[in-house]
Every structure is written in C-alpha cells, then in structure tokens.
Amino acid sequence: MVIDIKDTAQPVEAAAVMSLLPARPRLLALGEPTHGEDTLLDLRNELFQQLVEQEGYRTxxxxxxxxxxxxxxxxxxxxxxxxxxxMERGFSHGWGASGANRELVCRMRAYNVRAENDGRPASERLRFTGFDGPLEIHAAASPRQALTALHAYLSLRVDTDLLPCTGETLDRLLGADEQWTDPAAMMDPAQSVGQSAEAGRLRLLADDLVALLDAQTPYLITTTSRGEWDRACLYGRTATGLLRYHHWMADASPARMARLVGVRDQMMAHNLLALAVRGPALVHAHNSHLQREKSTMRMDGMPPLEWWSAGALVSAQLGKEYAFVATALGTIGHHGVGTPPPDTLEGLLYALTQECGVIDAGRLATALGDTRPAPRTSPWFGYSPFDPAHLAAADALVFVKDVRRS
Structure with a gap:
C-alpha cells in the first residue's frame, strides 16, 4: 500500500488540533494506547498549556x-x-509517582498563584479532576466515603425530616470497609457483598439521597457555593455508581465482566457530562475509554467483552461539542514493541520524518479508501494498537514515533 501522508502531519500543537475541528469542543478528549509513559504525558501537558493560553481551557x-x-x-x-x-494520595493506579503528572500539578499551581496575584476571578483559575470511579484493577472502593459525604452535606442544609436515614444507619449498613474492598471478590462473585440485604438497602437510600439533592437544588445553590453543590453531586454519582458496580460484582452470570466494564465507563461518562457544564476541558485517558465505537477487550478463557465507552456515551449526548483525538505509536522499545510492520496503520505513519505529529483522521481515511491497513498486534499486553477500522470516527490522530523509557 503506497500513500503520501507526509504533508498531512502537523506539529502536535493546540492550533493544529483546533484547525481539524469544526468548532472549539466543550470536551476535547486525547486518548493514549498505553499507560504510564511520560513521553505521552509530556505531550499532554504541553497541549493543555497551549489550550489554556490560546483557547481558554481551564480544566x-x-x-x-x-x-x-x-x-x-x-x-x-x-x-x-x-x-x-x-501526589501520593490524589492519584489512583499509582500515577502520582509519574514525573509528568507531578510537573502538571506544579504548573497548574504556579499558574493559579499568578492568577491570584493578578486578582483574576476564581473562574479563570485552572482546575483538576479525576473522572474515573474509585475502581482499581484488583478491587472497588467501599461506597462509605461518597455516601457519608453526601449525607453530611444534606444533613447540614435541609430539614432533618426530609433525610431518608441517619448517619448511624448508613454506618451500620456499610459495615467494615474490608468486606467491600476484598480483592477475592473480583474473581469470585460469591465473595462480594454487593447483593446482600444491606447493600440493597444502601442502594435505595443512595437513590433517595440523590433525589433529595436534586429536589433541593434551587435552595442549595443559593445558600452554599456552587463548588460545594458540584461536589455533593459528585458524591451522589459516585455512591450510586459504586453500589451498582458492587451489585454486579456479586453476579455469577456470563455477562458479569461485560456489565462491570460497562458500569465503569458509565460512571466516567456521567462525570464528564457534569464537567462539560463548567466549560471547555481537556480529557485524557486510554483510547478505549474515549472512542466513539464500542470498545472490546479479551480476557483469558473468556469470549471478547464489548461495551460502550465513556466517549461513545458522551458523544451521543454532546454531538460536535465532544471531540476525540486518538493516539497511535510506533515503538516502545523498553517493552519489546519494535518497528511496526509496513502494512499496518502504524507502519504507514512510521514513515513520517517527525518524531510526532497530528493528522486529519478523516482525510487519511478517505485517502486509504476501502482498503484498510492490517490490524497491528502487540507482543506486550500493556499496549493496544489503534484499530484502523476506527479511523473515520476519530476527529484527529496523534502519532508518536518512538516512546522512550520514562
């Protein structure tokens, strides 16, 4: 397959990315095909800084x-x-140890100090948010923190008679946190407490607390700060999402894992839709969480899992106010991922002279026509090559030629 793509690549800069979009999106999603590589995170940091300075992004x-x-x-x-x-307690998945993440936090704090000294309003300061649920690979968190925080927020501000329960009742029903976070429950549904009588009661109470928060919104947003109300909404989304996740952890049906990954991305989508109300934001996650198509994953001894990603769910609601920029890469030498075969999409892109570039995905898809490159396979489980069938559904594609050891 021969195609001239050298003239389609531009430097990975905010202006170049925006030139490929019909308008400034409310959520600009930048995907990555692997985690934990500072090469990709440094690129993210630079793009965010440019979006702040040139496009008014603040989150x-x-x-x-x-x-x-x-x-x-x-x-x-x-x-x-x-x-x-x-850095130690503010990131999950151990990502607080990343030098690039530390650099991001330091840059954001320095920018906000300057904003404070300049007397800029709070709306002009940079904001950070995690949009994943409290879910690690080996376990899910107890709903205690989110549920009790929501109850505490409401108990200070609404009539006690309107509350569906007391804090003591929640504490009794929650029991020991260890029963919720038991790693054995991830592989053995029988070890999960997610479908116990107490968990069922907690799901009803969480729903009632969220409904009360919603019903009292006109009063709450005038008597507390909007930031406090936003956090209370986050507590509600997290509590109900976690209880739903734990419920399906206790499910023994063949659909168990598909439901779990689907619930996780649904929690992500709800957080992103809430974030979109605040103003334009850069979103960074794995390609599989941000793409518009169904996501798939293979697990040993199981049929492939399929679910709708957070990006697909958000895109369905926001339309053109959601933009997805996927990332593909050439090599990750320290993980045994060598030069991509020439008949793959990554192999075609590897012919570029730049170290990295952003490409008009739609234009490239048109140039390729009906003949799509072969899917690439990875010798390392931690890297997911870009699916060439998804090219036309991405707004742009960032290609990083070589990922070097962090």
Missing part, C-alpha cells in the same frame, strides 16, 4: 479516581496540602 480531567482527585484540585486551586502528599 484537565484524567483517568484517575474522581474522589482522590479532589485533593489535587484543592492543591492547585488553593494551595491546600503538601505536594508530596497530594
């Missing part, structure tokens, strides 16, 4: 625990906490 959302991310947001907006502690 970045990353694939990290939404509750833990509140610590990072408090630090970058108000200087609350110590940097080392924020």
């Amino acid at each position: 970045i959302a990353i694939e990290s625990d939404c509750m833990m991310g509140l610590l990072v947001d408090d630090y970058v907006t108000s200087g609350v906490g110590a940097l080392d502690d924020v």
Whole structure:
C-alpha cells in the first residue's frame, strides 16, 4: 500500500488540533494506547498549556479516581496540602509517582498563584479532576466515603425530616470497609457483598439521597457555593455508581465482566457530562475509554467483552461539542514493541520524518479508501494498537514515533 501522508502531519500543537475541528469542543478528549509513559504525558501537558493560553481551557480531567482527585484540585486551586502528599494520595493506579503528572500539578499551581496575584476571578483559575470511579484493577472502593459525604452535606442544609436515614444507619449498613474492598471478590462473585440485604438497602437510600439533592437544588445553590453543590453531586454519582458496580460484582452470570466494564465507563461518562457544564476541558485517558465505537477487550478463557465507552456515551449526548483525538505509536522499545510492520496503520505513519505529529483522521481515511491497513498486534499486553477500522470516527490522530523509557 503506497500513500503520501507526509504533508498531512502537523506539529502536535493546540492550533493544529483546533484547525481539524469544526468548532472549539466543550470536551476535547486525547486518548493514549498505553499507560504510564511520560513521553505521552509530556505531550499532554504541553497541549493543555497551549489550550489554556490560546483557547481558554481551564480544566484537565484524567483517568484517575474522581474522589482522590479532589485533593489535587484543592492543591492547585488553593494551595491546600503538601505536594508530596497530594501526589501520593490524589492519584489512583499509582500515577502520582509519574514525573509528568507531578510537573502538571506544579504548573497548574504556579499558574493559579499568578492568577491570584493578578486578582483574576476564581473562574479563570485552572482546575483538576479525576473522572474515573474509585475502581482499581484488583478491587472497588467501599461506597462509605461518597455516601457519608453526601449525607453530611444534606444533613447540614435541609430539614432533618426530609433525610431518608441517619448517619448511624448508613454506618451500620456499610459495615467494615474490608468486606467491600476484598480483592477475592473480583474473581469470585460469591465473595462480594454487593447483593446482600444491606447493600440493597444502601442502594435505595443512595437513590433517595440523590433525589433529595436534586429536589433541593434551587435552595442549595443559593445558600452554599456552587463548588460545594458540584461536589455533593459528585458524591451522589459516585455512591450510586459504586453500589451498582458492587451489585454486579456479586453476579455469577456470563455477562458479569461485560456489565462491570460497562458500569465503569458509565460512571466516567456521567462525570464528564457534569464537567462539560463548567466549560471547555481537556480529557485524557486510554483510547478505549474515549472512542466513539464500542470498545472490546479479551480476557483469558473468556469470549471478547464489548461495551460502550465513556466517549461513545458522551458523544451521543454532546454531538460536535465532544471531540476525540486518538493516539497511535510506533515503538516502545523498553517493552519489546519494535518497528511496526509496513502494512499496518502504524507502519504507514512510521514513515513520517517527525518524531510526532497530528493528522486529519478523516482525510487519511478517505485517502486509504476501502482498503484498510492490517490490524497491528502487540507482543506486550500493556499496549493496544489503534484499530484502523476506527479511523473515520476519530476527529484527529496523534502519532508518536518512538516512546522512550520514562
């Protein structure tokens, strides 16, 4: 397959990305095909800085625990906490150890200090958010933190008679957190408490608390700050999402894993839709969470899992106000991912002379015509090559030629 694509690549800069979009999106999603590589995170940081300076973006959302991310947001907006502690406790999946993530937090704090000194309003300061649920690979968090925080917010502000339960009742029903976070429950449904009588009661109470928060919105947004109300909504989304996730952890049907990955992306989508109300934001996560098509995953001994990604769910609601920029890459030498075969999409892109570039995905798809490159396979499980069948559904494609060890 011969195709001249050299003239289609531009430097990965905000202006180049925006030139490929019909308008400034409310959510600009930048995907990555692997995690934990500072080469990709440095690129993200630079793009975010340019979006702030040139396009008025003020928020970045990353694939990290939404509750833990509140610590990072408090630090970058108000200087609350110590940097080392924020990096340790403000990120999930161990990503606080990343030098690029630390650099991002430091840059955001420095920008906000300048904004404070200049007397800019709070709306002009940068915000950080995690948009993933409190879900690690090996376990899901207890709903305690989110549920009790929502109850505490409401108990201070609405008539006690309107509350569906007391804090003591919640504490009794929640029991020990260890029963919720038991890693054995991930592989054995019988070890999960998600369908116990107590869990069922908690789901009803969480629903009632969220309904009360919604019903009292006109009063709450005038008597507390909008930021406090936003956090209460986050508590509600997280509590109901976690309880739903734990419910399906206790399910023994063949659809169990598909439901779990679907619930996770649904939690992500709800957080992103809430974020979109605040103004334009850069979203960064794995391609599989941000793409518009159904996502798939293979697990040993199981049929392929399929589910609608957060990006697909958000795009269905926001339309052109959601943009997806996928990332593909050539090599990850330290993980045994060598030069891509020439008949793959990555192989075609590897012919570019630049180290990285952003490409008009639609134009490239048109140039390729009906003949699509062969799908690439990876010798390393931690890297997911870009599916060439998804090219036309992406707004742009970033190609990084070589990912070097962080």
